[in-house]
Amino acid sequence: MRILYVSIHEILEYDGLGHQVFPLGYHHLRGAPIGGMRPLLDLGPEHAELQQRFEAMGCQYDVFNPMDGTVLTPEFVALFDLTIVMMNPYFTHRFAPALSVRPVVLRTIGQGLDEWEGEYAALRQWGVRILRYAQVESEQPSFCGADGLIRFYKDPADFPTWRGDNPAVLSFAANFADRYPQQFALWRDATDGLPALLGGPGNPQGLGRVAPAEQAELLAGCRAYFYCSGLELPYTLNFIEAWMAGIPLVVMDEGVLPRAHRYSEISRLITPGTDALLARSTTEARIMLQGLLADPEAGAQIGAAGRNSAIRYFGLAIIAEQWRGFLDAIVAPT
Numbered sequence: 001m002r003i004l005y006v007s008i009h010e011i012l013e014y015d016g017l018g019h020q021v022f023p024l025g026y027h028h029l030r031g032a033p034i035g036g037m038r039p040l041l042d043l044g045p046e047h048a049e050l051q052q053r054f055e056a057m058g059c060q061y062d063v064f065n066p067m068d069g070t071v072l073t074p075e076f077v078a079l080f081d082l083t084i085v086m087m088n089p090y091f092t093h094r095f096a097p098a099l100s101v102r103p104v105v106l107r108t109i110g111q112g113l114d115e116w117e118g119e120y121a122a123l124r125q126w127g128v129r130i131l132r133y134a135q136v137e138s139e140q141p142s143f144c145g146a147d148g149l150i151r152f153y154k155d156p157a158d159f160p161t162w163r164g165d166n167p168a169v170l171s172f173a174a175n176f177a178d179r180y181p182q183q184f185a186l187w188r189d190a191t192d193g194l195p196a197l198l199g200g201p202g203n204p205q206g207l208g209r210v211a212p213a214e215q216a217e218l219l220a221g222c223r224a225y226f227y228c229s230g231l232e233l234p235y236t237l238n239f240i241e242a243w244m245a246g247i248p249l250v251v252m253d254e255g256v257l258p259r260a261h262r263y264s265e266i267s268r269l270i271t272p273g274t275d276a277l278l279a280r281s282t283t284e285a286r287i288m289l290q291g292l293l294a295d296p297e298a299g300a301q302i303g304a305a306g307r308n309s310a311i312r313y314f315g316l317a318i319i320a321e322q323w324r325g326f327l328d329a330i331v332a333p334t
Contacts, residue, residue: 001327002046004083004102006091008066011038011237012109012152017320019327020044022054022080024061024070038212053079066091072098081331084131087112089119092128100126103330107131109152110235113263117142131326134234136265148326152237153319154244156311160220162246162303164296168195169289170222170247172210172238173229175202180229182257187228190252190285194293197222219245223299224292226285227266228252234265243310248299249276250288256280269313275305 007025027041029051054061057076062069066088072095077083082103085092092099092106106123110133120130121144129147137143169191176198177184187198198206199218210218219225225242231254242249254264272278277292279285292299312318 001082001331002080003327004077004080006066006083006085006088008086008088009109012086017153017316017323020046020050022047022050024066025086026063028061028063050079067094070095074098074101077101082327087116089116089123092123093119096126104128105131105147105330108133108137110134110137110233110263113137113233114140114142114261117144120144129330134263134265136234136263136268139263140261148322150319150322150326151314152240153316154240154310154314155316156244156307158216159241159245159307160216162220162300162307164221164223164247164299164303166218166221166223167293168197168222169224169226169293170197170199170218170242171226171228172199172215172242173203174200176200176206176229178202180231183229183231183252186252186256186282186285187226190228190279190282190289191226194286194289196226215241216245219247222247223296224289225249226252226289228285231257231264232259232262234263236264236266239266240310240314243276243306244314246303246307248292248302249306250285250292251276251278252285253278253280270306270309275302275309277302 001019003019003021005021005023007023010026021044054076057073058071059073059076060071077098078101080102082105083099084105084107086107087109089106092104106120106128117140124130124144130145132146132149133151135149171187199210200206201209219242225247227239227249231252251266251270253267254262267278270276270278277288279288
């Protein structure tokens with residue numbers, strides 16, 4: 001199946017699962033993606049030909065200015081079985097004349113909740129299918145419905161066996177203090193005095209941008225992982241990767257901060273004390289992290305159970321099967 005995939009997130013473009021995908025996003029052109037946050041995508045055997053036809057048919061794309069720097073023609077869109085647009089209803093509206101020649105799917109990613117449901121509702125009236133990332137999205141007061149639910153996948157084979165030979169606490173969160181100041185304060189209080197490593201760009205005292213191989217090594221080597229960012233959202237990228245890596249997790253409960261609406265689903269996925277530890281205060285988090293630093297054998301049991309749970313929810317095989325069912329219902333297999 002050929003899929004035109006309009007993306008807004010470099011890491012989350014890993015969503016094709018064996019289909020011929022032509023991305024309008026960070027991986028649009030061959031070569032290292034702009035952010036370099038993950039390894040290169042396999043763009044499929046037809047990518048070079050599709051790129052030539054993209055240009056020959058008068059199309060263009062600018063990842064830095066996708067709204068004004070994009071030209072799409074119906075002739076090019078017609079080369080595909082369908083288009084998937086990642087969390088960008090405005091792009092979908094803007095290029096509706098071209099996109100409407102084939103089925104269109106708007107894929108949410110667990111962000112923008114309570115903000116864009118009106119836009120999604122308008123797209124559904126046009127015939128766009130809304131593919132949800134998380135079940136908890138249905139709890140929005142203005143929820144407009146869904147045509148499917150598929151989480152982002154992770155391949156268990158991408159993560160080396162956890163060793164825990166580095167007695168340090170690891171976290172990843174880009175621009176942590178700027179994006180989530182209250183949650184950064186919780187992280188800082190819980191890890192104060194502990195050997196803690198914070199990865200991701202925009203953290204002045206942190207590790208900075210971490211290359212894919214280094215990230216995998218940190219997840220395999222560090223003794224514990226502390227998840228404390230984006231607590232109110234179902235978007236949980238670094239939680240998923242850490243859970244899949246088998247590193248023992250301490251998760252800060254989203255209830256520690258007042259919110260009118262909470263859409264985190266981590267506490268609904270984990271079994272506290274079995275496949276992760278759930279802390280309801282910074283004091284609890286510190287005690288849990290200290291315990292994992294001191295007792296890697298206990299951590300190994302939690303980490304192994306966490307990896308098994310992560311594979312059940314986010315593993316490549318189960319997500320690929322969900323995609324097959326969803327896509328085949330839209331486009332009959334040939």
